[in-house]
Amino acid sequence: xxxxxxxxxxxxxxxxxxxxxxxxxxxxxxxxxxxxxxxxxxxxxxxxxxxxxxxxxxxxxxxxxxxxxxxxxxxxxxxxxxxxxxxxxxxxxxxxxxxxxxxxxxxxxxxxxxxxxxxxxxxxxxxxxxxxxxxxxxxxxxxxxxxxxxxxxxxxxxxxxxxxxxxxxxxxxxxxxxxxxxxxxxxxxxxxxxxxxxxxxxxxxxxxxxxxxxxxxxxxxxxxxxxxxxxxxxxxxxxxxxxxxxxxxxxxxxxxxxxxxxxxxxxxxxxxxxxxxxxxxxxxxxxxxxxxxxxxxxxxxxxxxxxxxxxxxxxxxxxxxxxx
Amino acid sequence: xxxxxxxxxxxxxxxxxxxxxxxxxxxxxxxxxxxxxxxxxxxxxxxxxxxxxxxxxxxxxxxxxxxxxxxxxxxxxxxxxxxxxxxxxxxxxxxxxxxxxxxxxxxxxxxxxxxxxxxxxxxxxxxxxxxxxxxxxxxxxxxxxxxxxxxxxxxxxxxxxxxxxxxxxxxxxxxxxxxxxxxxxxxxxxxxxxxxxxxxxxxxxxxxxxxxxxxxxxxxxxxxxxxxxxxxxxxxxxxxxxxxxxxxxxxxxxxxxxxxxxxxxxxxxxxxxxxxxxxxxxxxxxxxxxxxxxxxxxxxxxxxxxxxxxxxxxxxxxxxxxxxxxxxxxxxxxxxx
Numbered sequence: 001x002x003x004x005x006x007x008x009x010x011x012x013x014x015x016x017x018x019x020x021x022x023x024x025x026x027x028x029x030x031x032x033x034x035x036x037x038x039x040x041x042x043x044x045x046x047x048x049x050x051x052x053x054x055x056x057x058x059x060x061x062x063x064x065x066x067x068x069x070x071x072x073x074x075x076x077x078x079x080x081x082x083x084x085x086x087x088x089x090x091x092x093x094x095x096x097x098x099x100x101x102x103x104x105x106x107x108x109x110x111x112x113x114x115x116x117x118x119x120x121x122x123x124x125x126x127x128x129x130x131x132x133x134x135x136x137x138x139x140x141x142x143x144x145x146x147x148x149x150x151x152x153x154x155x156x157x158x159x160x161x162x163x164x165x166x167x168x169x170x171x172x173x174x175x176x177x178x179x180x181x182x183x184x185x186x187x188x189x190x191x192x193x194x195x196x197x198x199x200x201x202x203x204x205x206x207x208x209x210x211x212x213x214x215x216x217x218x219x220x221x222x223x224x225x226x227x228x229x230x231x232x233x234x235x236x237x238x239x240x241x242x243x244x245x246x247x248x249x250x251x252x253x254x255x256x257x258x259x260x261x262x263x264x265x266x267x268x269x270x271x272x273x274x275x276x277x278x279x280x281x282x283x284x285x286x287x288x289x290x291x292x293x294x295x296x297x298x299x300x301x302x303x304x305x306x307x308x309x310x311x312x313x314x315x316x317x318x319x320x321x322x323x324x
Numbered sequence: 325x326x327x328x329x330x331x332x333x334x335x336x337x338x339x340x341x342x343x344x345x346x347x348x349x350x351x352x353x354x355x356x357x358x359x360x361x362x363x364x365x366x367x368x369x370x371x372x373x374x375x376x377x378x379x380x381x382x383x384x385x386x387x388x389x390x391x392x393x394x395x396x397x398x399x400x401x402x403x404x405x406x407x408x409x410x411x412x413x414x415x416x417x418x419x420x421x422x423x424x425x426x427x428x429x430x431x432x433x434x435x436x437x438x439x440x441x442x443x444x445x446x447x448x449x450x451x452x453x454x455x456x457x458x459x460x461x462x463x464x465x466x467x468x469x470x471x472x473x474x475x476x477x478x479x480x481x482x483x484x485x486x487x488x489x490x491x492x493x494x495x496x497x498x499x500x501x502x503x504x505x506x507x508x509x510x511x512x513x514x515x516x517x518x519x520x521x522x523x524x525x526x527x528x529x530x531x532x533x534x535x536x537x538x539x540x541x542x543x544x545x546x547x548x549x550x551x552x553x554x555x556x557x558x559x560x561x562x563x564x565x566x567x568x569x570x571x572x573x574x575x576x577x578x579x580x581x582x583x584x585x586x587x588x589x590x591x592x593x594x595x596x597x598x599x600x601x602x603x604x605x606x607x608x609x610x611x612x613x614x615x616x617x618x619x620x621x622x623x624x625x626x627x628x629x630x631x632x633x634x635x636x637x638x639x640x641x642x643x644x645x646x647x648x649x650x651x652x653x654x655x656x657x658x659x660x661x
Contacts, residue, residue, distance in 0.1 A: 060563045092566030105557040109654050119565045154655045
């Protein structure tokens with residue numbers, strides 16, 4: 001899955017948030033890449049910075065958040081240095097994003113058809129007379145039954161699964177080359193989850209669209225992704241092709257994460273919890289390795305800077321001084 | 325929509341009945357004997373009793389009430405004993421003066437408060453946010469009679485740039501031919517620009533006073549609602565779709581933020597009708613508020629009852645309008661609810 005020129009290449013990206021209780025060092029030295037047409041999973045527990053990472057890349061960070069450095073090159077343009085209007089033109093057209101809890105992620109008082117039209121009108125030169133037809137086609141493309149009728153529906157009249165399909169229709173309306181799916185199945189019931197994931201995978205393959213699946217569910221990532229990026233407390237700790245990662249996890253955190261993931265044969269007792277919590281990212285004295293305080297392979301060198309670096313040239317790389 | 329209106333009007337009937345009963349009892353419970361008041365200080369006991377019989381006040385209370393309700397059913401609000409006029413005519417003549425003031429005050433308040441609230445919400449912590457906070461704090465902490473007197477004192481008495489607070493028109497002008505009762509509209513209908521400007525000048529200070537009074541709640545609610553909506557998931561979706569910031573701000577955020585703002589505006593409009601009583605006194609405005617106060621001072625029952633009843637009707641009408649606006653903005657508010 002090596003691509004000479006990746007679609008998105010993030011290098012040494014850092015993000016911090018200014019809050020009343022201090023500066024949160026949310027992301028530090030983040031590097032990874034997404035190849036054209038590739039599906040990668042970004043995995044980590046809640047608070048590890050998975051979503052913030054892509055908010056930063058797409059320029060939709062909260063006003064309190066600030067990119068402290070690094071680059072995020074997408075199609076030749078560094079998104080970190082791009083102007084707000086350049087970013088607006090890319091979002092929704094070249095790179096789109098869908099979110100969790102679809103029922104609240106759509107405008108509650110606007111017809112879903114009009115919400116699709118808003119994106120089409122913004123990014124394409126579709127004549128306004130043809131917008132309605134294009135929107136209905138977009139609804140049909142995500143296999144929404146009876147799209148003509150759904151066009152006039154409001155989100156509150158639709159199920160969560162249908163709302164997530166609408167979100168996908170909005171995201172894919174302009175045929176982006178990158179789709180970021182941020183926990184797309186959270187807030188849906190179990191049967192709908194599978195259908196939504198299958199839809200995303202199928203559309204991604206059909207359109208040769210690169211997909212980033214942000215999830216805390218390692219099993220889900222294993223099922224759908226070519227490659228997995230593991231994040232912990234604002235660091236990328238390991239990145240590897242999916243099969244390789246499961247067969248030979250090298251970072252202690254990855255190994256523990258795999259051990260906590262239930263699968264068919266495991267019983268409850270064999271599921272181990274990861275000890276400790278994510279470190280408080282407001283601390284001024286964060287150790288170089290933010291997992292060191294939870295790690296049983298800890299040694300004094302782990303807290304020393306510089307950070308253990310991922311070897312970006314390798315398909316399987318790990319940021320650890322004492323990898324497994 | 326017609327069903328909604330019909331249902332609301334039906335639901336208002338018990339309220340109106342309650343108001344009729346309560347105002348009737350309250351006016352009777354007020355201190356002061358109207359018969360003695362109108363017979364004059366030198367009148368004999370006999371003369372007072374004559375006046376009392378003439379006014380029907382010698383009847384038992386239930387009889388007075390039945391007569392009153394009977395008159396109401398015929399659309400007769402009774403006679404004002406101090407002016408000898410039909411109360412209904414007087415109220416209809418004075419109502420446009422109050423409404424013109426109130427509506428214009430609300431429009432001015434919204435014209436300032438909505439942009440202020442929106443700007444403050446998009447730039448939290450900036451100077452405009454602090455300005456918004458200052459204005460809202462001033463607005464809620466200044467009593468309305470004080471603002472009115474202060475404005476009149478500074479702009480009329482000290483600076484001399486505002487016209488004297490003598491009512492709707494300077495005595496040099498005569499009112500435009502009656503069409504809507506709103507002088508600003510009627511003067512334009514008559515094609516008299518000079519009269520329009522004269523009427524407008526008289527309105528500046530009272531309208532400003534009312535606007536300052538209600539600016540605060542509207543600006544505060546707009547800011548709070550916008551802050552909530554701007555951090556909501558669907559605004560993030562809109563931004564992630566690359567919609568332009570003006571589309572996100574107005575078509576997505578502001579329309580959603582309108583819902584609580586509209587509710588606040590309905591409430592504020594009711595406040596304004598109530599505070600007209602004070603404003604009209606300060607600016608010698610011939611509206612229904614000053615009419616009611618004069619009547620109250622003179623123990624003149626019929627106008628007071630008529631005033632309260634008309635106010636109640638206005639409240640019902642405003643609430644109905646708010647509900648209709650709500651269903652127009654928010655598809656989730658079902659018409660059948």
